[in-house]
Amino acid sequence: MTSSSPASPPAFPEPSAPPRPLGPKADKDTVRRHNLSLVLRAVHDEGEITRAQVAARVGLTRAAVSSLVEQLLEGGFLAESGKTFSGQAGRPGTVLKVARTGVAGLGIEINIDYVTVCVVDLGGTDRVRLTEHLDNRDVPPADVLHRAARIAVRATESAAEQQLRLVGVQLALPGLVSGGTVRQAPNLGWNRVAVEGLLAQALAALLPGRRALPVGADNEANLAALAELWCGGPGAPRSFLYLSGEVGVGGALVVEGQLLRGAHGFAGEIGHVVARADGPPCRCGAHGCLEQYAGQLALLRNAGIDENAGVSGVALLERRAAAGAPDALAALHTAGEHLGIVLSGVVNMLDPEAVVLGGIYRGLAPWLAPVVEDELAARVVSDLWAVGSGRLRASSLAGDAARGAASLVVREVLADPVAYAEAR
Amino acid sequence: MTSSSPASPPAFPEPSAPPRPLGPKADKDTVRRHNLSLVLRAVHDEGEITRAQVAARVGLTRAAVSSLVEQLLEGGFLAESGKTFSGQAGRPGTVLKVARTGVAGLGIEINIDYVTVCVVDLGGTDRVRLTEHLDNRDVPPADVLHRAARIAVRATESAAEQQLRLVGVQLALPGLVSGGTVRQAPNLGWNRVAVEGLLAQALAALLPGRRALPVGADNEANLAALAELWCGGPGAPRSFLYLSGEVGVGGALVVEGQLLRGAHGFAGEIGHVVARADGPPCRCGAHGCLEQYAGQLALLRNAGIDENAGVSGVALLERRAAAGAPDALAALHTAGEHLGIVLSGVVNMLDPEAVVLGGIYRGLAPWLAPVVEDELAARVVSDLWAVGSGRLRASSLAGDAARGAASLVVREVLADPVAYAEAR
Structure with a gap:
């Protein structure tokens, strides 16, 4: 009912976008996609876990889990840690963890007097962070979004150096946001600004020939609250x-x-x-x-x-x-x-x-x-x-809408990794 | 997380309570109970409907629906209207509706300067209503609940004359209510009053030898809002x-x-x-x-x-x-x-x-x-x-916590009719 999610179709053309591996068609596919997400989230939530432990946790057979893990390893979502674990009966298991390279989310917070960009990996770790303090009041919205896009491009370069591949962008803004548009942001002086489209255009202009990223937008306090919920530690x-x-x-x-x-x-x-x-x-x-x-x-x-x-x-x-x-x-x-x-x-x-x-x-x-x-x-x-x-x-965090925004992109990947698998 | 529902175990002994027909045991029983509720709610929501229309609506076979309808007719939850409907291919179907006699809910609103009691039947119709204007401020809570119980007994008698059988009581009170207790009700001057237990005692004293009814309690505005939601008509x-x-x-x-x-x-x-x-x-x-x-x-x-x-x-x-x-x-x-x-x-x-x-x-x-x-x-x-x-x-209603309270009892019946079937 509010802002579009990063997984929604992008609001701008994708010049070189390959077809996505799987659409929601056959039931069998749907079940497998669901189970891939289940397994990936089990590893994400536990940090380190063997295939046998995943099977016990999600209620699938070890054979099924092994096949799903294989696909997630190939897709670059999981990695094997090298450690083995033999605390239980049977063969010692290799320990799985989520990949520290590969898919990542980009969050951009545009606030009244600063812009923060952050990249979060699949494990939820903040891998790049860039803040610029600049006054965004009464600046034309397209100019502010262009500034933000320039900072985002620098963050993208830092992410690429760390072998991170961005799969979506989420904007955080101080105002009423719905349907990709800032309806009102009194402190910025914005009214009915189509921020998703404008940011997508700015990114496309700065990154010509690159596959366009889906862009979402939401209120900054909403995203900071999600960061607190997801990254606030066990006592949150x-x-x-x-x-x-x-x-x-x-x-x-x-x-x-x-x-x-x-x-x-x-x-x-x-x-x-x-x-x-x-x-x-x-x-x-x-x-x-x-x-x-x-x-x-x-x-x-x-x-x-x-x-x-x-x-x-x-x-x-x-x-x-x-x-x-x-x-x-x-x-x-x-x-x-x-x-x-x-x-x-x-x-x-x-x-x-x-x-x-x-x-x-x-x-x-x-x-x-x-x-x-x-x-x-x-x-x-x-x-x-x-x-x-x-x-x-x-x-518990230095109030962090940008991190919440980037984490929201990552949550979308965890919910349906197949949609974000790299074309090979 | 808040007040106990009317279907929860009563907080006082049930001297002559027969064992309930079905506990949540075998899977097959659970499925049948669920389907009985589905069918009953389909009839409730539509007002008048044939077996074939129920089958189409809930996605069960006509044979399954016929068997479930038979049980609901025997339990006194449904009635046949006498009309037949032949708008579709096949045999003309008898029209079903929810019973106007049988199970009903009792709602009691205790407010600062009045008590209202109301009885709602399975179809959601207000069948008995009694209001007494009296000042409940700074009266000992047990006395107020005893007054309310006396009014409730009169409503019970009116209900019995209409062949209605009360299966639960829900109290509405102006204050913070949780776990069957009014934590604070500043305008009544109540603090930590175990209203569910006190009302049950008062009812048991007034109706000796009768099977005790489960009692629940909730905030009056909550219950009035539910009345607005459930009885406020199609535009609500x-x-x-x-x-x-x-x-x-x-x-x-x-x-x-x-x-x-x-x-x-x-x-x-x-x-x-x-x-x-x-x-x-x-x-x-x-x-x-x-x-x-x-x-x-x-x-x-x-x-x-x-x-x-x-x-x-x-x-x-x-x-x-x-x-x-x-x-x-x-x-x-x-x-x-x-x-x-x-x-x-x-x-x-x-x-x-x-x-x-x-x-x-x-x-x-x-x-x-x-x-x-x-x-x-x-x-x-x-x-x-x-x-x-x-x-x-x-x-749309004359702000009616008592009706919401009685309707809440009825909703519990719709959710699991077997639990409220009369012992025969």
Whole structure:
């Protein structure tokens, strides 16, 4: 119902695209494709595993698993580690792992004052990362996407040097995204921008003659929340509200491991939830939105720092707060108070397991979290949010929509590896 | 993860309960139970249907369907309408419908100033309804549940006269409900009240020697939202936010036909979402909750009506507003403005298809809705909520948690009729 996935047909011609090995035709093919995915995901989830262990885990015979593993080895999705494992009866088994070369996903986050590009391999490891701090406000969208494409091409070259083959691109953007289009992104000043098509064109212009990559687009907070879910480690909650503090304040709700996207893909606009009904005007046209108290510009301005100082401004705010500067502490207190007012409403309404502070809030959590916790304790009806409950936490990753975007491409490969097999 | 369902084992002894016909044992039994439910639901959803049409709809052979229909007729779940239908090739078929006698569900809504009991038959029709207006505030919970049980017994007698056999009881309550217990219900003044057990005891005391009925409990707004979903007619949305205006203001979010209950079953507490951070104190302990502007007491008080006048006070408010009384119109304007402030935040966060005004808001919608619509148009980021979008609507039923509760019992029967077959 929202953004197209990287596996969807690309929105631009593929000059030299070979036919894909298998379409969804015969039942037998469908079953084999499904089982190839099952086996690949078993290896992915376990890290290292023998064929016999895969068979036990997925409920197929060892012969069937061996045949599937053979195809995945040939396709470059799996590798044998060289180790053998003889802990169980029978012949010692060779240990399988996902390939560190071959297919990989490209994620691009375009935010207000930076662009980050990242390449994630099939094992979920971040293999290339490029960030450029530049002001994207009120720049024509095609120009911003062209800049992003240039950074992506550099990342592609780094990936190629590591024998990684990109199979899809996912864009992360701060705004309402659906059907490949940014419907509204007030902080960028974008309205109805067909980002998937524009990025595809920019990439095609920079990489003439290369097979075009399918491009998808989604909201940045959604993708950062998925990064937290998938890469946040074993303690990561499965139902949580993710907050992405940037110039805009994005939100995403994950319910039992699934993003809640809303009826039109527009859920999560927490930055424009009312904190004070009669507060200052916001770029969205309303008054007193959370962003006017807890967005990056408000935080810097209230702390007496140039609001357009970007990442260095945020670093300065952290240093000043650590040194006990009253302006910095007051700005963080105001932000925390209004975050707490809005979050208490969201928690009363949605009852998440946890709230995760991402983006710039991750580094600012030592000052924000105590204030937010007090508001939550005072305003949430259930007693689950008492101070010290541990339900408010800083994100485990440096709030990373680009990594979530690249990981989404990789998830598509895990779900149907045959569709991404290299033509030989 | 939340309240136990009516089909779960009752929390009290069943003195004369016969063994249930079938436990989940052999695979063959499981398949047959599943198919019995499929056939029953096909008849339920279509209203009138022949065996041949059932077979076509569910994908079973006519012979299999005939055998399943036979069992459902014997169990009293289906009836033959007497009509025959010969629109298709082959023998004319007898038309099936769900039985108007036999199994039925009992729903009890305990709210701040009333108790409603209702009996719904297998076809979803409301067959008995009893409402008593009485003040339940600061009355010992056991006493309130005993009152409710007495009303339920009267409804049971009316049901028996109509040859209806109750198979489960579902309670609707204004508060946080999980595991058969009201965790908190600030407006009732209840904390950690084991409502399922208390109601079961009260019913057992009033109906000695009768087989005890399984009792479940859930939040009233959740159950009213389910009533809207199931009984709201063909135009009813499948993803919506339901608002239940009473002394408290309850909320429930339905996403693609499913209630979003939250990680602990506490989602939907919209009455305690902050409308004005520094507003008046609320019974929940916080300040400026929506309830302080748009709850029934605030509405009546602001209109110059006795806040404890209950249903007659609300009727008076409607009459005064219709007559153009300035106090009444001002009170409704204040309520609409604050409903709009809070709803705009919820819509920005959750992107529902529609917002449904239920409870007392249904009758007050002519005055509330225009004000709420203006706030939504001004504050929601997406342009889907412009004035005149039709996304804000009054509920199609007189906000009916009791009917939703009784319907939930009926849904359990539809899902596994064998578990509710009468011992013969």
